[in-house]
Amino acid sequence: ITGAFSNKSYADISVLQVIESTNTELKNTDRVRANGDTVLAEIQTAGRGRHGRQWLAPVGGSLTFSMYWRFNDGYQGMAGLSLLVGVAICRALRDCGVEEARLKWPNDVYLYGKKLAGVLIEVEGQIGAPADCIIGIGLNVMVPAHEYDVGQPHTDLSQVLGPDVDRNEVAARIIEQLWTLLPDFTQRGFEPYIEEWQHLDWFADRTVVVKTGDKRISGINRGIDASGALLLETADGITRFHGGEVSLRAN
Ligand code: BTN
Numbered sequence: 001i002t003g004a005f006s007n008k009s010y011a012d013i014s015v016l017q018v019i020e021s022t023n024t025e026l027k028n029t030d031r032v033r034a035n036g037d038t039v040l041a042e043i044q045t046a047g048r049g050r051h052g053r054q055w056l057a058p059v060g061g062s063l064t065f066s067m068y069w070r071f072n073d074g075y076q077g078m079a080g081l082s083l084l085v086g087v088a089i090c091r092a093l094r095d096c097g098v099e100e101a102r103l104k105w106p107n108d109v110y111l112y113g114k115k116l117a118g119v120l121i122e123v124e125g126q127i128g129a130p131a132d133c134i135i136g137i138g139l140n141v142m143v144p145a146h147e148y149d150v151g152q153p154h155t156d157l158s159q160v161l162g163p164d165v166d167r168n169e170v171a172a173r174i175i176e177q178l179w180t181l182l183p184d185f186t187q188r189g190f191e192p193y194i195e196e197w198q199h200l201d202w203f204a205d206r207t208v209v210v211k212t213g214d215k216r217i218s219g220i221n222r223g224i225d226a227s228g229a230l231l232l233e234t235a236d237g238i239t240r241f242h243g244g245e246v247s248l249r250a251n
Contacts (some may be wrong), residue, residue: 011036013175020046022066023122023136033068033132036179040065040171047138050120051247061142061156063171069182071131078123078131080190080228082107082243083197085119085135088181090200092173098160102202105221105230106243109139110202114155116140137174141167191226198223207251208232210241218251 011034019025022039024046044064047055057064071077086103093101093109102110109117117139125131140156142165157165185193198204203221210217210232219234229240230248 010034011038011179013038013040015040015042017041018043018045020044021048021136022064023048023120023134026066026068026134027122027124033070035069035182037068038065038175048120048136049118049138055118055120055138057138057140058143061140061144063137063139063141063167063174065171065175066134066136067175067178069133069135069186071133071186074125074129074131075123075127077186077189078133080193080226081133081135081185082119082121083224083228084181084185084190084193085121085137085178087193087197087200088177089117089119089137089139089174091181092170092177093157095173095177096161096166096170098157100160101200103197103200104202105224105248106228106246111155111157111159113202114153116155116157135178139170139174141165141170189226190228194224194226203248203250208248209251210246210248212241212246221248 016039019041021044022041025039041064043059044057047057047064049055083106086107086109089109090101090103100111101116104110107119108115117137120136122134123131140154142158143156157170206221207218208221217232217234219232222231222233222238224230225240229242232239232241
């Protein structure tokens with residue numbers, strides 16, 4: 001697969017052995033970064049998840065990688081990005097023969113109601129200036145169940161594809177989808193992807209609890225809008241929630 005964008009002719013893919021975190025690696029680099037540049041690591045010594053959590057991944061049994069992308073319009077042009085990444089992962093998994101992947105707002109990938117992959121997007125940039133985004137993806141490929149207690153039900157790709165699941169193929173397909181979708185998203189925004197996202201929503205029209213700060217709000221999940229906000233129906237009508245530190249669970 002090749003990606004030709006922006007200021008260099010091709011995006012780079014680097015495969016590293018042991019590093020702190022692929023997100024950190026792409027952030028603290030002296031190199032000129034080009035859109036689509038990707039770093040994969042076999043082992044992360046300080047992998048990070050959302051909400052300040054650790055991201056644990058078994059050696060050889062997971063995919064941990066990050067991609068760089070610059071949004072010249074800054075934060076404004078990034079609305080819905082984390083949801084788009086979920087769509088890209090589901091499309092890639094379908095290309096690998098996994099039809100069952102679904103999404104949990106804002107960007108967890110689920111397989112039969114358990115977490116298969118997570119996305120951590122980190123942004124550098126001042127308001128009103130271009131935003132440099134690092135899109136980090138952690139995907140369970142084959143995880144020994146007894147070794148990993150990560151505080152929530154998780155699953156892995158071998159459940160569907162069997163023990164011979166091809167990690168390189170999965171990585172290549174996800175990178176390929178991101179290289180296809182990110183340029184389109186940069187031009188047209190998230191709107192064209194709303195329907196597809198909602199179609200993939202594991203919690204569509206179900207009662208869920210949204211946690212924001214100390215508050216827990218129960219309501220019916222009514223999908224998303226073009227900014228990627230969650231639409232929660234409560235007795236007071238529809239309330240919009242934006243990603244960041246908000247999380248959702250089944251009631
Ligand atoms: C989540 O909490 O669900 C997000 C997990 C994101 C983990 C990935 S692994 C590759 C990249 N590097 C990191 O340190 N985190 C992300």
